Amino acid sequence: MDADKVIEMQSVTTPTRTHVPRVLILGGTSEASELATHLAARSDVTVISSLAGRVSQPKLPAGIVRVGGFGGVAGLMSYLVGENIGVVIDATHPFASKISGNAELACNTLSLPLIALERPPWEPNEHDCWCTVPDAQAAASMVNHQRNRVFLSIGRQELGAFSNCEDAWFLVRAIDAPSETLPANSKLILKRGPFHLNDELQMLRSEFISLIVSKNSGGTATYSKIEAARALQIPVVMIDRPRKHNVPTVPQSDDVLQKLAQLL
Numbered sequence: 001m002d003a004d005k006v007i008e009m010q011s012v013t014t015p016t017r018t019h020v021p022r023v024l025i026l027g028g029t030s031e032a033s034e035l036a037t038h039l040a041a042r043s044d045v046t047v048i049s050s051l052a053g054r055v056s057q058p059k060l061p062a063g064i065v066r067v068g069g070f071g072g073v074a075g076l077m078s079y080l081v082g083e084n085i086g087v088v089i090d091a092t093h094p095f096a097s098k099i100s101g102n103a104e105l106a107c108n109t110l111s112l113p114l115i116a117l118e119r120p121p122w123e124p125n126e127h128d129c130w131c132t133v134p135d136a137q138a139a140a141s142m143v144n145h146q147r148n149r150v151f152l153s154i155g156r157q158e159l160g161a162f163s164n165c166e167d168a169w170f171l172v173r174a175i176d177a178p179s180e181t182l183p184a185n186s187k188l189i190l191k192r193g194p195f196h197l198n199d200e201l202q203m204l205r206s207e208f209i210s211l212i213v214s215k216n217s218g219g220t221a222t223y224s225k226i227e228a229a230r231a232l233q234i235p236v237v238m239i240d241r242p243r244k245h246n247v248p249t250v251p252q253s254d255d256v257l258q259k260l261a262q263l264l
Ligand code: NAP
Pocket: 003, 026, 027, 028, 029, 050, 051, 052, 054, 067, 068, 069, 070, 071, 072, 073, 075, 076, 091, 092, 093, 095, 096, 097, 098, 099, 100, 102, 154, 155, 157, 215
């Protein structure tokens, strides 16, 4: 969504309070929503959540919500100044590296405190068979072989890396219909997590999946596909996280709240 098409919404139960610090949560994750719920119930802060607008029907967090890009670092800086934001919480997805880099630069330039939340990555155990690759392109060249039946579970944005894969068959799962061209041999499922282990097991079995491609997103909402892969001894091509920024991160929402308490 363009910066000039920003939508701002406010829950009627959460009026804007003047003279209290204004906290901006860069969101799009379950942790960001949890933080918004917690902070919106407090009277000592005003919380604004920002969503990129990628999903057609997002679950809106509690409190004030704005939707759409800011227009790069300059746009973000002007928003932070204009909205009198006192603290920024970057609770974006581990693969959302652009907005995190922008937040780091904007906050550094404006000398604003930035708290960065990053959920820990998944780690393989001795029963897992993972091959870690640096990006979606590398995953695509690794899996595109005849007879491979690949469960492609990386969201929509990087599907383009698989567009020219003509040899393997793909089961593609995303929340909204992708704009990228899907691989020639593919089936699309539109579904939003969280996903449950039994359903994942059933899907992998019924589609005769032989390989899974996943981002190392961490968290619990999509972990059941990794557990299912383990149970069925299906190898996983795991896309490693990008480098987001140079800001020290905290792993949990509680740590964010502690840091916020120190700042306020
Ligand atoms: P990205 O590549 O880091 O950001 C691309 C651009 O999208 C940014 O430059 C910014 O536009 C805008 N943007 C991103 N997050 C925003 C936010 N929270 N509020 C306002 N603008 C935002 O991000 P992405 O990977 O496309 O992810 C977009 C959103 O989806 C994030 O909020 C993220 O938490 C969520 N998400 C991402 C993934 C994933 O795998 N990447 C998975 C689940 C959820 P401007 O430069 O115009 O400000």
